[in-house]
Amino acid sequence: MSVLHIKDLSVYYANTRALVGVNLDIEEGEYLGIIGPNGGGKSTLLKAILGLVSPTTGEIKIYGKSPGHTGTRLGYVPQLVSLDKSFPLTVEQVVLQGRLRPQLTLFHRYRAEDRERVKEVLKQVGIYKLRERMLSELSGGEFQKMLIARALAVNPKMLLLDEPTASVDAEARKQIYQLLQELNKTMTIILVTHDLMAVSSHVRTLACMNGRLVYHGGPQINEGVIGELYGCPIDLIAHGVPHRVLANVAEVKQDDARSI
Ligand code: ADP
Numbered sequence: 001m002s003v004l005h006i007k008d009l010s011v012y013y014a015n016t017r018a019l020v021g022v023n024l025d026i027e028e029g030e031y032l033g034i035i036g037p038n039g040g041g042k043s044t045l046l047k048a049i050l051g052l053v054s055p056t057t058g059e060i061k062i063y064g065k066s067p068g069h070t071g072t073r074l075g076y077v078p079q080l081v082s083l084d085k086s087f088p089l090t091v092e093q094v095v096l097q098g099r100l101r102p103q104l105t106l107f108h109r110y111r112a113e114d115r116e117r118v119k120e121v122l123k124q125v126g127i128y129k130l131r132e133r134m135l136s137e138l139s140g141g142e143f144q145k146m147l148i149a150r151a152l153a154v155n156p157k158m159l160l161l162d163e164p165t166a167s168v169d170a171e172a173r174k175q176i177y178q179l180l181q182e183l184n185k186t187m188t189i190i191l192v193t194h195d196l197m198a199v200s201s202h203v204r205t206l207a208c209m210n211g212r213l214v215y216h217g218g219p220q221i222n223e224g225v226i227g228e229l230y231g232c233p234i235d236l237i238a239h240g241v242p243h244r245v246l247a248n249v250a251e252v253k254q255d256d257a258r259s260i
Contacts, residue, residue, distance in 0.1 A: 002061075003028045003158065003188055004049065009058035011044050018044040022058070022213045031180070031189045033203030033219065037230050040209045042192045043079065046160050049190075050076055063157065075151030077161040080143065085135050091146050092131040095122060098153030114153075121149040125179060141172020148179065158188040165195050177202050 004026035011019040019041040026032060034042050047053040048060060051068025062070050075098075098121075099114040122128040125145040130138070138146065144164050151159060161180075165173045173195070180189055181202060191203060199206060199219055208215040208229045215225045 001028070002026060003030075003063055004190075005059075005061040006049075007059045009045075009048065009060060010056045011041070011048055011053055012056045013053075017211065019048070019209075020212050022209075024207065024213060024216060026188065026190070029184070029188055031184045031202070031204040032191065032207055033199050033205070034190065034192045034207045034209055035194065035199060035229075036209035036214075040229075041211055042209050043162055045209065046076070046162055046190070046192060049160060050074060072154040073157045075154065075156030075159045077144070077147045077151045077159070077164050079162045080140070080147075080167055083147075085138075085143065087135055089135055090131065091127060091133050091135070091138070091142075092118060092122070094135065094146055095149045095153055098150035117153055117155070118149075121152045124152065125149045126175065139169070139172070140167035141169055141175070144168055144172070144176060145179075148176070152183075156187065158190070159183060160190045162192045163194065164191070165193065 002025040004024070006022055006024040009019055009022040009024075010017070022041075022045065034045065036042055044053060048055055049062060049067055051066070051070075060067050063073050065071075065073075095118045096110055096114060099110060099117065100108075119128065122131055125148050127142055127145045127149065130142060130146075133142075135143070135146075144167075148159075148161070148164065151161075159180075164176055168176065180191065183189065184204075193199065203219050205217065206215065206219045207213060208225060210229050214229050
């Protein structure tokens, strides 16, 4: 059974077409990577699933529910650029926000079980010792791990991540992929990325978006799909990494991985 069902989805922002005619079904336990050029509608797709933007046409069901009515089933890690790092909060305070329920006010007191869950997720993502650090004192990788912890705080069944390895160094990137692999044992993951390393060696399935869904299938895609997706040959996209990066994942060394 599909845990995510998308049928004939189109999204327009006023006159701007972000997505058109998207059909996509995701099974429980899938680890889906979404790639595509800037402006290809990747973030819009995540936002539509989350109920943050409304479909112009079409239907989305998540665990049989409409977007915005999924309770704690979805966890979301937004793009780093959309967040203010100078806000005077500690890591623990940010992750606790993940436990906030809509009906509660800003001045509500967290319960012991909220604090216990936060402790657990901070340990799970490997930043428990940073719990009292201010946001402004975090590296890119630590910040991303904190956002993943915040998304995990409600124990979601599905995790949506929007470029979690942008602005992250190589070591933290490796740790984040290891963490996602571990999380995928118990939850469905949808990962928007520009990172070939993720595409070639981590995700189980791949969706390619260019306003519409160009491809959905195994992570070993061919040059034809890439050409249709980006409108240019893969050599140009992968900055000199040859075609076999996507055609034969086994040959890809980590050092060869480049951003698309
Ligand atoms: P991606 O995540 O693949 O870069 P987006 O989903 O952000 O793509 O954007 C898809 C299209 O929708 C782009 O043309 C973008 O300019 C437009 N768009 C995205 N968000 C908005 C918005 N809030 N208002 C108007 N247009 C938007």
